[in-house]
Amino acid sequence: xxxxxxxxxxxxxxxxxxxxxxxxxxxxxxxxxxxxxxxxxxxxxxxxxxxxxxxxxxxxxxxxxxxxxxxxxxxxxxxxxxxxxxxxxxxxxxxxxxxxxxxxxxxxxxxxxxxxxxxxxxxxxxxxxxxxxxxxxxxxxxxxxxxxxxxxxxxxxxxxxxxxxxxxxxxxxxxxxxxxxxxxxxxxxxxxxxxxxxxxxxxxxxxxxxxxxxxxxxxxxxxxxxxxxxxxxxxxxxxxxxxxxxxxxxxxxxxxxxxxxxxxxxxxxxxxxxxxxxxxxxxxxxxxxxxxxxxxxxxxxxxxxxxxxxxxxxxxxxxxxxxxxxxxxxxxxxxxxxxxxxxxxxxxxxxxxxxxxxxxxxxxxxxxxxxxxxxxxxxxxxxxxxxxxxxxxxxxxxxxxxxxxxxxxxxxxxxxxxxxxxxxxxxxxxxxxxxxxxxxxxxxxxxxxxxxxxxxxxxxxxxxxxxxxxxxxxxxxxxxxxxxxxxxxxxxxxxxxxxxxxxxxxxxxxxxxxxxxxxxxxxxxxxxxxxxxxxxxxxxxxxxxxxxxxxxxxxxxxxxxxxxxxxxxxxxxxxxxxxxxxxxxxxxxxxxxxxxxxx
Ligand SMILES: [Zn+2]
Numbered sequence: 218x219x220x221x222x223x224x225x226x227x228x229x230x231x232x233x234x235x236x237x238x239x240x241x242x243x244x245x246x247x248x249x250x251x252x253x254x255x256x257x258x259x260x261x262x263x264x265x266x267x268x269x270x271x272x273x274x275x276x277x278x279x280x281x282x283x284x285x286x287x288x289x290x291x292x293x294x295x296x297x298x299x300x301x302x303x304x305x306x307x308x309x310x311x312x313x314x315x316x317x318x319x320x321x322x323x324x325x326x327x328x329x330x331x332x333x334x335x336x337x338x339x340x341x342x343x344x345x346x347x348x349x350x351x352x353x354x355x356x357x358x359x360x361x362x363x364x365x366x367x368x369x370x371x372x373x374x375x376x377x378x379x380x381x382x383x384x385x386x387x388x389x390x391x392x393x394x395x396x397x398x399x400x401x402x403x404x405x406x407x408x409x410x411x412x413x414x415x416x417x418x419x420x421x422x423x424x425x426x427x428x429x430x431x432x433x434x435x436x437x438x439x440x441x442x443x444x445x446x447x448x449x450x451x452x453x454x455x456x457x458x459x460x461x462x463x464x465x466x467x468x469x470x471x472x473x474x475x476x477x478x479x480x481x482x483x484x485x486x487x488x489x490x491x492x493x494x495x496x497x498x499x500x501x502x503x504x505x506x507x508x509x510x511x512x513x514x515x516x517x518x519x520x521x522x523x524x525x526x527x528x529x530x531x532x533x534x535x536x537x538x539x540x541x542x543x544x545x546x547x548x549x550x551x552x553x554x555x556x557x558x559x560x561x562x563x564x565x566x567x568x569x570x571x572x573x574x575x576x577x578x579x580x581x582x583x584x585x586x587x588x589x590x591x592x593x594x595x596x597x598x599x600x601x602x603x604x605x606x607x608x609x610x611x612x613x614x615x616x617x618x619x620x621x622x623x624x625x626x627x628x629x630x631x632x633x634x635x636x637x638x639x640x641x642x643x644x645x646x647x648x649x650x651x652x653x654x655x656x657x658x659x660x661x662x663x664x665x666x667x668x669x670x671x672x673x674x675x676x677x678x679x680x681x682x683x684x685x686x687x688x689x690x691x692x693x694x695x696x697x698x699x700x701x702x703x704x705x706x707x708x709x710x711x712x713x714x715x716x717x718x719x720x721x722x723x724x725x726x727x728x729x730x731x732x733x734x735x736x737x738x739x740x741x742x743x744x745x746x747x748x749x750x751x752x753x754x755x756x757x758x759x760x761x762x763x764x765x766x767x768x769x770x771x772x773x774x775x776x777x778x779x780x781x782x783x784x785x786x787x788x789x790x791x792x793x794x795x796x797x798x799x800x801x802x803x804x805x806x807x808x809x810x811x812x813x814x815x816x
Contacts, residue, residue, distance in 0.1 A: 554605020
């Protein structure tokens with residue numbers, strides 16, 4: 218790279234428009250959309266779509282609600298001609314089929330032929346108008362260009378709206394001054410004015426002037442100035458549809474299109490997920506969902522965005538980037554602890570507001586409700602070694618209904634973090650659930666050293682409860698007895714006495730899970746013994762049983778932690794073994810890599 222690039226490159230000189238009005242405008246309604254995936258998008262694919270793929274894509278676009286689709290360049294190949302025939306015979310009555318053609322008579326004839334029988338058709342012609350392309354590539358003066366553009370418009374007119382045999386089709390004419398963005402804007406107006414006079418549009422059947430940033434050469438505000446200038450200077454403005462067609466060379470196509478809409482654009486041409494020449498056409502999905510999240514109906518339906526992604530990826534053979542706005546697989550996910558915590562709190566606050574009749578969406582970090590585009594909340598929070606307590610707690614809450622106490626969330630997040638770190642990857646929901654079950658001896662999947670076989674509480678008075686139970690330890694059944702001021706203390710006392718130790722209760726909380734007859738009680742207890750403390754979880758239809766379960770869960774953790782002086786059994790469960798194996802393999806692989814590097 219050059220230390221001083223100004224010797225080689227210079228800033229694009231824009232039209233001077235000091236009285237511009239577009240910065241004060243808002244996008245308050247959807248534009249007309251045209252999808253050019255099957256033309257501009259398809260022509261840029263390393264491996265163009267098969268006829269079958271084009272058909273699938275075409276159907277999907279109709280399903281989304283597109284009313285204008287550019288289907289092909291019919292005079293370029295037999296495949297494109299044939300596909301145009303397919304589109305004509307499969308188009309709903311309100312769909313405009315658009316085709317592109319060069320300003321050459323025999324190609325125009327062939328193009329009109331491909332549209333025979335269409336209910337609605339847009340014939341799209343283009344001509345180089347930028348100085349560079351006019352002079353260097355085509356050798357046309359400004360006068361020559363205008364003459365050719367007028368001749369072409371008149372010729373198309375004679376074969377379509379002026380031909381008495383063609384009256385069954387609703388014909389629209391579209392003209393693109395090519396490289397509008399790098400064409401002197403006053404010349405773009407001059408040539409379009411001449412084309413308009415040749416076509417003679419009306420309010421009912423306006424002409425489309427498509428103003429492409431064929432190559433994006435400036436900041437988006439410059440494009441907006443050009444659009445406003447054009448929109449203000451073209452005559453009979455209500456006979457004209459100003460169409461925006463932005464490419465993404467500088468990565469600003471969405472911004473340029475949005476500013477172009479503020480500046481007077483009526484229509485947008487683009488592709489799903491921004492496929493197209495070089496860096497692509499503007500992404501229609503992003504534009505539409507940007508409007509949607511501003512409260513403006515885009516008139517395109519992305520309720521099932523996944524199916525749109527599937528079709529685009531399958532037919533384009535280009536994956537949608539994981540970070541692509543709205544469509545990317547990672548864009549509604551939060552990994553970082555502080556983000557997860559904020560989202561979790563946001564959902565709780567929103568639920569409360571919902572109860573008060575407020576339906577607005579206000580969640581930190583999420584501009585769109587994932588359910589509106591067919592995604593679920595499970596995917597919102599994902600857990601890796603960067604995640605804090607909120608992430609794992611969220612997964613547990615959504616999947617098991619357990620609302621872990623804050624201190625326990627911290628305890629569990631250390632376990633999760635250690636595992637994610639060791640594995641060097643994200644943990645999936647089911648792995649996090651397994652970790653919880655095994656770490657806290659919760660549920661039936663964890664190996665337990667001590668279990669309760671049978672128990673009976675007897676309440677003597679408000680202050681005194683007796684417990685008789687049988688616990689099973691080392692394959693022996695041991696009867697235990699204890700008393701306390703309630704079930705929990707009597708059970709703890711009985712266990713302490715039987716094991717010859719002194720177990721303390723540091724914390725106890727409970728809540729209900731579910732509604733109606735399916736309600737269960739969840740209890741959380743933190744026990745300490747010989748300076749070691751452990752959490753336990755219990756869940757059961759009966760709250761007493763849930764408490765007993767949580768105590769047993771914590772006691773087993775204390776035993777496994779060695780707080781009880783006895784030979785602990787081999788307490789490794791299947792899941793822990795699986796994780797340890799993977800870590801071991803990773804280490805081996807790493808070591809092998811290092812040896813290689815040394816050699
Ligand atoms: Zn283009």
